[in-house]
Amino acid sequence: MTRLTQYRDTAPFGAENEIRDHAAIAAALAPTGVRLERWAAVELGDEPSDAAILALFAEEIDRLKARGGYRSCDVVRLTPDHPQRAELRAKFLSEHVHDDDEVRFFVEGSGLFYIRGDATVHALECTAGDLIVLPAGTRHWFDTGARPRFTAIRLFTTPDGWVARFTGDPIAESIPLYEGAA
Secondary structure, X not given: OOEEEEEEOOOOOOEEEEEXXXXXXXXXXXXXXXXXXXXXXXXXXOOOOHHHHHHHOHHHHHHHHHHHOOOEXXXXXXXXXXXXXXXXXXXXXXXXXXXXXXXXXXXXEEEEEEEEEOOEEEEEEEEOXXXXXXXXOOOEEEEOOOOOEEEEEEEEOOOOOOOOEEOOOHHHHOOOOOOOOO
């Protein structure tokens, strides 16, 4: 279930609010420019190929490409037995921004986006069926959890794909890490 926990963005970094209603979460994120939508989740079965996953959501992907000018997409998966799960987790755990929108549709599993807004860090647990669009320049970080389990479709406007500029702000070290549902 999608969940938003809001933290103060200054010490002490205590949780101030938790929201579980999808419409209320989308409304709470709207002032940050972040868009959250709910798409129908689909049972994947036994490890479908990336091409099969993209084909399942082709209509929705085409609609997003037309609306946002996205030119490419791919599928990213992370499982508890992935040999590089710790390195991949660490890669996303520092606050950063992108010159491109960060667009993710969670096909299965879950992950936690931390989004900095006005005096608030919005910790958004995305689950299967969630589409999140973080506008270019949004300060954020992402946690897969120690035992990650998710499959997501990513969309990009540039051919370079995921390119981050790290802010150097240590705030991500002060907010609780994601334990995940895995």
